[in-house]
Amino acid sequence: MDAAAPGLACPLPFSQHSEVTVGHGGGGRLTQDLINRIFKPAFASPAPDAEHDGAVLETAGVRLAFTTDAHVVSPLFFPGGNIGTLAVNGTVNDLAMCGARPRWLSAAFVLEEGFPLARLNEIAVAMGAAAAAAGVSLVTGDTKVVERGKGDGVYITTSGIGVLEHTLSIVPASIRPGDAIVVSGDIGRHGMAVLALREGLEFENPIESDCAPLAEPVQALLAAGLEIHCLRDLTRGGLATALIELAQASRRTFSVEEAAIPVHEAVRGACEVLGLDPCYVANEGRFVCILPAAQADAAVAILARHARGGGPIRIGTVQPGPGHGVVLRSEIGVDRVLDRLSGEQLPRIC
Amino acid sequence: MDAAAPGLACPLPFSQHSEVTVGHGGGGRLTQDLINRIFKPAFASPAPDAEHDGAVLETAGVRLAFTTDAHVVSPLFFPGGNIGTLAVNGTVNDLAMCGARPRWLSAAFVLEEGFPLARLNEIAVAMGAAAAAAGVSLVTGDTKVVERGKGDGVYITTSGIGVLEHTLSIVPASIRPGDAIVVSGDIGRHGMAVLALREGLEFENPIESDCAPLAEPVQALLAAGLEIHCLRDLTRGGLATALIELAQASRRTFSVEEAAIPVHEAVRGACEVLGLDPCYVANEGRFVCILPAAQADAAVAILARHARGGGPIRIGTVQPGPGHGVVLRSEIGVDRVLDRLSGEQLPRIC
Numbered sequence A, B: 001m002d003a004a005a006p007g008l009a010c011p012l013p014f015s016q017h018s019e020v021t022v023g024h025g026g027g028g029r030l031t032q033d034l035i036n037r038i039f040k041p042a043f044a045s046p047a048p049d050a051e052h053d054g055a056v057l058e059t060a061g062v063r064l065a066f067t068t069d070a071h072v073v074s075p076l077f078f079p080g081g082n083i084g085t086l087a088v089n090g091t092v093n094d095l096a097m098c099g100a101r102p103r104w105l106s107a108a109f110v111l112e113e114g115f116p117l118a119r120l121n122e123i124a125v126a127m128g129a130a131a132a133a134a135g136v137s138l139v140t141g142d143t144k145v146v147e148r149g150k151g152d153g154v155y156i157t158t159s160g161i162g163v164l165e166h167t168l169s170i171v172p173a174s175i176r177p178g179d180a181i182v183v184s185g186d187i188g189r190h191g192m193a194v195l196a197l198r199e200g201l202e203f204e205n206p207i208e209s210d211c212a213p214l215a216e217p218v219q220a221l222l223a224a225g226l227e228i229h230c231l232r233d234l235t236r237g238g239l240a241t242a243l244i245e246l247a248q249a250s251r252r253t254f255s256v257e258e259a260a261i262p263v264h265e266a267v268r269g270a271c272e273v274l275g276l277d278p279c280y281v282a283n284e285g286r287f288v289c290i291l292p293a294a295q296a297d298a299a300v301a302i303l304a305r306h307a308r309g310g311g312p313i314r315i316g317t318v319q320p321g322p323g324h325g326v327v328l329r330s331e332i333g334v335d336r337v338l339d340r341l342s343g344e345q346l347p348r349i350c
Helices: A029-043 A083-097 A117-134 A189-198 A215-223 A238-250 A265-274 A293-306 B029-043 B083-097 B117-134 B189-198 B215-223 B238-250 B265-274 B293-306
Strands: A055-059 A062-071 A101-112 A137-146 A154-163 A180-183 A230-233 A253-257 A287-291 A313-318 A325-329 A335-337 B055-059 B062-071 B101-112 B137-146 B154-163 B180-183 B230-233 B253-257 B287-291 B313-318 B325-329 B335-337
Touching: A029 B117, A029 B137, A055 B101, A055 B137, A062 A083, A062 B101, A062 B137, A062 B154, A083 A101, A083 A117, A083 A154, A083 A215, A083 A230, A083 A287, A101 A117, A101 A215, A101 B055, A101 B062, A101 B154, A117 A137, A117 A154, A117 B029, A137 B029, A137 B055, A137 B062, A137 B154, A154 B062, A154 B101, A154 B137, A154 B154, A180 A293, A189 A265, A215 A293, A230 A238, A238 A253, A238 A287, A238 A325, A287 A293, A293 A313, B062 B083, B083 B101, B083 B117, B083 B154, B083 B215, B083 B230, B083 B287, B101 B117, B101 B215, B117 B137, B117 B154, B180 B293, B189 B265, B215 B293, B230 B238, B238 B253, B238 B287, B238 B325, B287 B293, B293 B313
Parallel strands: A101 A137, A253 A325, B101 B137, B253 B325
Antiparallel strands: A055 A062, A062 A154, A101 A154, A180 A287, A180 A313, A230 A287, A253 A313, A325 A335, B055 B062, B062 B154, B101 B154, B180 B287, B180 B313, B230 B287, B253 B313, B325 B335
16 A cells, blocks of 8 residues: 555664664554554455455355454553553454444463562453443463563463454445544544653643443444444544545545544643644544434534544544645645654553 | 361462562462452452353353453474464464454564564464364464563463354353363473473474363364363363362362373373473363263264374362362372462463
8 A cells, every 4th residue: 555655754774774663553654554464465355454454254144343452552551541441442452443343352462470460450340441432252262381581571462253243244335435433532642651661750730531332332323324434433544544544445545624533631741742743643442433414414413422532523524536645734724745654653552 | 268278388478579479370269369458359250260261251142152261372383383383272272262253363472583484484383273173263462572672572462253153152251060071182282392391301202282272172072962060171270270270269179189180191202201290280171171071972073083192081079068278199099189380380381
């Protein structure tokens, strides 16, 4: 996809990397590069699909969604959650973004020797609570231990299976010109909550992660009969990266009103201090929904009933004609084309 | 289960561990302790089932198997495979042990900064080849990067979905008195291959890992109409641990003829030098099949057609009456009760 990326070209010579860099884990161009150069050719078709949060599979007339996520967040505990809540919600949300009802999760732990069992217990309890809240069952697991200095406390990989109970095709290819782009709530809180803690920053208003399960709002949208064309949660790389991926995958141009994007005052302030763009900051309980413009108000109303924190809003429109990027219109009417980050704004945020 | 464990009691005061130890990852008593004390209470029912290699789930009349495994083997490359082949075959085999036809895999990578991309490519290529050989598709994935000193090159968690295409209930509860215990081939090769490399041991006959997919032999047993009662692959903790787990879960006593257990000469020699018992050494392409005694010869004949390396053989019998352990009868007729290892004979073997 990089060849078709619009706007600013990234100056990094990807092909000359001979080693894994932190940027390869950022969900941006370098991650894409890894997938395109190594995993796609090796795994043959159907390859792990970088354009979607999970795979939709069919057996005996049943449509299943299947997804996996490794979690390496640092620090392990942060305002609004811990690696356990993140691991459960991250996978629940990937299933929800496939339009599936999340049903079953697996959890695999890589523990570092010396990690306190009391902390592990806190994490496990949080996972159990998050699973119950999201209506999923943790049904199978694995535990491995590595020596001191070969891990970082605990890494958790969760995988999940969901069931699609409708006939919609919720994928980038379903996106149509004229569609509305709705965001489910204010952005950037998870990333800033983790960053503030990690860097020892103290803000007047402490920022709490938005980490939350998204299956319920998605099921509510489906139950209302809305014709959802595409869903995407705003994790690594934030709103901007999610929209760029969808624009490229659907071969459309998205226009977005910068002033409409909801950002909590504390997050905006923290981002300004740190020189970060909230549009690229990770979320763990926010998503975009792309659907016919006539249904945008209904979607916003439904999402408002499920919103935690700032409310949902329509932020943009899918333009007619072919394209492959996101145009952000500022309050004074200046357009700029959003570009993928090369590496990662904030490493180990999830 | 520990309270009911037969024979030698382990002197370690498990409840006094306050930190993760290497032994917690061994698949023995400490791993069991972690599951019983932390994960089972936290995850509520249905909990990750330590007594089985995966979960069997049902939706709309379709029976699915779902399993996950984290792989942290050291070194990453060994005679007969690498972490990639292990990650694919390990999950394929867990699905096969549920009696499922493996269909779809996910792969989540935790990469350490500085890991050579050329090595990652070798691993990915090996995964693609192993998946093709096992007839499964790698359909979804994730990649995270951690800083130097927070990992060990690469950890891979694979999860898998399989479909049960029969009506048998292949679980410990199906084990019946009089059943035959058949092992699918010679034991201990994977563990000794990794250990020899790691410790720089040089044997006259280099030992190659038995790492291999087991779906085909299991499907062949099912296709022949054999009434399989239980299957278990012989990974961490080896043959002894697998049999102890099954004996305890089925509340039976298994009697096993020590002389019948197939061990390759090179493995036996290496174990003798190192003071290890091959019955506790990990395998990655071996399993036991428990089925009616009248069908044992047929099972052995089918497995012989699929065996790589040493041939399959019947090694024991499920005794009448209740029980919960494994009795090993030596060549000179002396019985001894096998016990679970406390921690791990060989850490990071898978």
